[in-house]
Amino acid sequence: MTRERLREVAAASLDGLRSAIRSGKLEGEALDAELGIDAVIERIARAAISETKRRLTRVVNATGIVLHTGLGRAPVHPEVAARMEEAARSFCTLEINRETGERGQRDARLSQLLKQLTGAEEGIAVNNCAGAVLLTLSTFAAGREAVTSRGELVEIGGSFRMPDVMRAANVKLVEVGTTNRTRIADYRAAARENVGLLLKVHTSNFRVVGFTEEVSEGELAELGQELGIRTAFDLGSGLLDTESLSSLDFLQGETQVHTAVASGLDVVMFSGDKLLGAPQAGLLVGKKDAINALRKNPIYRAVRLDKAALAGLEATFEMILEGRADELPTHEMLGRSLDTIESAATELANHLDSLSSFQSRVEKSASQPGSGSAPGTEIPSFAVSVEHARYSPKQLARELRMGETCVFSRIQDDRVWLDPRTLLDNDLALLKEALGRLD
Ligand SMILES: *Cc1c(COP(=O)(O)O)cnc(C)c1O
Secondary structure, eight states: OOHHHHHHHHHHHHHHHHHHHHTTSSOHHHHHHHHSHHHHHHHHHHHHHHHHTTSOOOEEEOSSBSSOGGGTSOOOOHHHHHHHHHHHHSOOOTTBOTTTOSBOOTTHHHHHHHHHHHOOSEEEEESOHHHHHHHHHHHHHTTSEEEEEGGGOOBOSTTOBHHHHHHHTTOEEEEESOSSBOOHHHHHHHOOTTEEEEEEEOOTTOOOOSSOBOOOHHHHHHHHHHHTOEEEEEEETOBOOOHHHHTOGGGTTOOBHHHHHHTTOSEEEEESSSTTOSSSOEEEEEOHHHHHHHHHSHHHHHTOOOHHHHHHHHHHHHHHHTTOGGGSHHHHHHTOOHHHHHHHHHHHHHHHHTSSSEEEEEEEEEEBOOTTSSTTOOEEEEEEEEEESSSOHHHHHHHHHHSSSEEEOEEETTEEEEOGGGOOTTHHHHHHHHHHTTO
16 A cells, blocks of 8 residues: 555544544443553554455355355466466467468457357357447337346346346347236237348356246347347356256256257357356357358447457467366356265364364255346255354354355344365365454
């Protein structure tokens, strides 16, 4: 921290003290305790430390939520991170053809890998899936209409609501069907002259159950081809056909990217940092002419990827193509065996038993895929539930977040729960140390 910033932090801290006194919140003995020079210095030191803790910090994720949006979603494989670092810290062949020395396309190689991975005719990448949706809407339906099912007008957290994105892209939304049932005839009836896009959206973070009906990607693609209207599917999570994930129970029934592509849709969109386990990105794959139309839209330039993300995506795709998807951290965590998790939980509980302020037990628990990658699903897991002699569960969770190692846990049934499913290599040792410091 610079001297100047420290002076500001000190001044703000003293202002806080003054206003507490003025408002009468601090009086009598409590006030006396705050006024000694030691107390004032400590107050300023606390403020300065808390300021330094606001920087982006590495976290030990013991929440059991694998793709935790607040904690940055997918951590990448160390080999992928090394490729990202190299691209970031040096010059690289980002937009240049090495052979000819001429200007080239920044995602030429990525396109090739996307085609290999998904079976699509063409593929491109942008900053995230929200950007991919915006680009698709703007390219095919700006100033016109896009038809979507009422059951799929999803909000993906915060400010990304499908109707709002359409408005922002200057697209008029035509809702068809009902909340629980939409048929292809509904799309057909709405497909007037001014319609530029038939859009299907994965209901990532909710599930409609009971008396339901939705239009399949195949039906939508067929209708689009018959009427000469573009079709797109916002898949959100983007499940590729890898052995590491396709065998998992909780992902059965999830539409895979290559299935959506094979159904004949013009554009299929998905995120890089959800089930794919890559850096943040939005991937768009599909028909050659449709993807090339996206490339020509100036918005593509505005939502393009940076070189580090591109390097990371390339490296991730290469690992998947080499049959190494099971090594990607998110894939490994999602498929981690109950035995492995139970033995980590037992090790953690034994460590806590050796400390005097903790009371803990290993319990059956449920992890979550997270980030709307399989809504309403839980993955059976084990966790250690903890009580502390001096801290309430809320205080303990805070101490864990604010310690030298930043640990995120979850509170359930008035106890702090630590789920080893989401621990990365060496995290267990860090977690044990962090708990030891609170003894
Ligand atoms: C997550 C999600 C998005 C947004 O993806 P980002 O990569 O976070 O921008 C868009 N659509 C669906 C259906 C999603 O699940």
